[in-house]
Amino acid sequence: MIRADILKEIIPVISDKLVVSNIGLPSQELHMLDDQPTNFYMLGTMGLASSIGLGLALSQKETVIAIDGDGSVLTNFGTLPTIANNVANNFILLIIDNGSYGSTGDQPTYTGGKTSLAKVAEACGCENVVECKASETKEILEAAIQEKKMTVIVSKCQSGNIPVPVIDIDPAVIRYRFMEEIKARN
Amino acid sequence: MSITQNMLHAMVKNKIEFVTTVPCKQLSGIIELLEKDERILHVPSNKEDEGMGLCAGAYMGGKRPCIIMQNTAIGVTINTLVTLIQYYRMPLPILISYRGEVGEKVQCQVEMAVHTKALLEQLKIPTYHFHEPNDANEFDGILNHTFMAKKPVAILTDANFWSSIS
Ligand SMILES: [Mg+2]
Numbered sequence: 001m002i003r004a005d006i007l008k009e010i011i012p013v014i015s016d017k018l019v020v021s022n023i024g025l026p027s028q029e030l031h032m033l034d035d036q037p038t039n040f041y042m043l044g045t046m047g048l049a050s051s052i053g054l055g056l057a058l059s060q061k062e063t064v065i066a067i068d069g070d071g072s073v074l075t076n077f078g079t080l081p082t083i084a085n086n087v088a089n090n091f092i093l094l095i096i097d098n099g100s101y102g103s104t105g106d107q108p109t110y111t112g113g114k115t116s117l118a119k120v121a122e123a124c125g126c127e128n129v130v131e132c133k134a135s136e137t138k139e140i141l142e143a144a145i146q147e148k149k150m151t152v153i154v155s156k157c158q159s160g161n162i163p164v165p166v167i168d169i170d171p172a173v174i175r176y177r178f179m180e181e182i183k184a185r186n
Numbered sequence: 187m188s189i190t191q192n193m194l195h196a197m198v199k200n201k202i203e204f205v206t207t208v209p210c211k212q213l214s215g216i217i218e219l220l221e222k223d224e225r226i227l228h229v230p231s232n233k234e235d236e237g238m239g240l241c242a243g244a245y246m247g248g249k250r251p252c253i254i255m256q257n258t259a260i261g262v263t264i265n266t267l268v269t270l271i272q273y274y275r276m277p278l279p280i281l282i283s284y285r286g287e288v289g290e291k292v293q294c295q296v297e298m299a300v301h302t303k304a305l306l307e308q309l310k311i312p313t314y315h316f317h318e319p320n321d322a323n324e325f326d327g328i329l330n331h332t333f334m335a336k337k338p339v340a341i342l343t344d345a346n347f348w349s350s351i352s
Contacts, residue, residue, distance in 0.1 A: 020243070040246070044269025048239030051231075052270075055243025055251070058227060059204060078232030082240070086229050175274040179246050186248065 001134035002160035003096050004029050007067075009138045010094075013145070014065055018182065020053040021067045024103030026096065028164040030067070037177040041167055047076030050093050054083055057091035060186045063145055064090060070097040070111040077120070083152070084125030092144050093152045094137070100159035118154045126152045134158075189350060190215040192322040193281075198225055200329035202252045202279075204244035206230065206237040210256040210283035212348045217254065234259035235266040238278065245276050250333060254281045257302045257342065258295070267309055271338045278338040279329055284315070289345035306340050313340045316347040 003026060011034045020040045021027045027041040042049055050073065053066030073079070073095055083093065099112025111117055118131035128149050132140050134157035144151035167174075187195065193216055197205070206229050207217050220228045227249070231237035234255045241251035255263075260282075271278050285292070286299025306313045312335070314328055315321075325341065332339040 042270075044273060045235075045239070045266050048235065048242075048266065048270065051236045051239025052243040052246075055204070055229075055240035055245075056247040057243070058229065058240075059244040059247025059249040076233075076236055076239075078236050079239075082229065082231055082236065171274045175246065175276065179248075182247060 002158050002162075003098055003102065004033075004162045006096055006134050006137050006155060006157055007033055010141055013138060013142050017145070018056065018062050018064045018178075019067060020049050020056065020064065022049040022069050022072050025161055025164060026067055026069060026102075028167055029162065031167045032164050037181045040178045041169070041174055043167065043171055043174075047072045047079075050079045050083065051076065053093065054079070054086065054088060054091055056182075057088035058086060060182055062090065062182065062185050063092070064088075065092045065094055065141070068093060068095045069102065070095060070099060070117060071101040071109045073117055074109055074111065074115075080121050080124035080126060083150070084121075084127070087150050089148050089150050091150050092141065094141060095152065095154045096157060097154050098157050098159040102159060102161055106159045106161075118152075121152045121154070126150075128152065130154070131156065189319055189322050189348065190219050193325055194219050194223065196322075196326040196329055197252060198223075199326055200333065201250050202329065203227060203249040204229070204241065204251045205254060206240045206251070207254040208232070208234050208237060208256065208259060210285065212283040212285070212343070212345065213254055213256075216281075234263045238263055238266045238271060241278055242270055242274070242276055245278070250277075252279045252281060256283045257285055258298045260298070260302060260305050264305070264309065267311065267338055272309075275336045277333045277336045279332045280338055280340045282340055282342050284342040284344040287344040287346070289349065302342065311338050311340050313342060316341060316343045319347060319350045321347060
């Protein structure tokens with residue numbers, strides 16, 4: 001399974017949840033498959049999906065799912081101790097770990113080598129860390145939402161991309177409709 | 187009221203409820219006050235761009251944010267300021283310890299000080315420079331202006347400004 005296959009499977013679970021999605025193809029795939037005002041698409045700023053997600057989870061009541069990538073977590077490793085030490089039980093960090101920089105041409109990342117993001121997250125103090133196969137992602141994500149415990153999920157999958165259109169929504173509109181939805185739910 | 191209390195008072199008055207910090211010696215007093223204040227959630231960050239991500243999330247969740255950092259971090263945050271805070275039109279007061287100005291003891295700090303205002307000008311970030319202790323009285327109005335404008339706004343605070351408390 002590649003990232004797009006995981007997204008297709010988890011859409012029924014995340015469709016009505018607040019989602020912060022990573023820059024590049026992950027956001028473009030989610031936008032193509034299931035555009036919702038509850039999705040915050042990152043159009044720039046690699047690495048900050050987990051930080052935005054944590055800030056959001058700490059500031060309101062609804063469940064927040066940050067969909068991140070291995071490359072992006074590697075570029076913002078400082079996020080993991082911050083997540084571990086500021087527990088938000090409405091926050092789930094889903095790292096889709098395909099061992100490559102998918103949006104830039106599938107160059108390998110170190111998670112395809114010796115580095116385990118799950119072990120790093122644990123060493124940083126994250127208490128609920130689950131590493132799973134791509135095919136188990138939906139079930140584990142559903143359980144994490146039910147449990148209402150801050151969870152880091154590392155879903156290991158194959159690298160590869162599908163053709164997707166660019167996101168032609170003004171960033172201020174993405175932000176505005178996301179905020180209106182959050183206001184209505186809190 | 188001390189400078190630090192004055193600054194904190196302006197934050198609370200402007201309904202700032204989420205503050206992230208990366209420390210600087212000059213900022214230790216205000217960070218200590220923040221940490222103790224129950225009206226404000228203080229989430230220390232490891233790097234300033236990470237901190238700006240936290241602030242963006244807090245803002246969208248309905249809590250007014252503020253980041254407190256040193257001017258040496260401006261380079262680290264340029265991409266985040268441009269492609270997240272400015273691009274999505276979010277307000278963000280950036281309270282900056284302006285190291286490397288008159289009174290500085292660490293020579294290396296001067297190297298970044300000479301670029302600080304030029305970089306902020308290049309990014310078209312409204313910038314205010316607090317030099318006299320009384321300049322703290324402007325903070326309330328600047329914070330109000332920041333959330334009205336929905337822009338990142340820089341408040342540079344130099345050694346002379348903080349001198350009365352250190
Ligand atoms: Mg990847």
